[in-house]
Amino acid sequence: MNKVQTLNPRPMEPSPAYENGHQITRDLLRHIELQLDRMMRPDCKDLRWTHVRAVNLINAQLSEVAALLDETNGVRN
Template identity: 40%
Template sequence: MPNNRQQNNRLQPEAAYENSHLVAQDLVERIRELLFDMPAPGVEEHPIDWTHVGSINEVNKRLSSVVAFLDGTEH
């Protein structure tokens, strides 16, 4: 039978992972909100220009890096 210390050591990583997983989910939701707040094509009051294209391309580059890390295809 494991002693209390062994049991606590085993639970600490699980609790830390669970907390970090919840933080990651919150970050993904915040990214979703921020993406929807970005300028949309076809809005005459705020026409799309090349700075918007550069910004969304940078977002896509960074998000692609996260996906590559998560699915193990990172180089």
């Protein structure tokens, strides 16, 4: 039987993947900011409890993201 020779793979560096992920995160943050600016204002006559619920859900999810960032960066509140 012939032996199959394999190439030694080059070790992958995390920097490019991290940089790409970091840029995607920044793009998402800009998108979130734009969408928040488009949301109803508190003095809008069409404001309903469903809008309050949506804002509360957004805040809950962003709080989880903030906690993950704190944990990743070693920050304690």
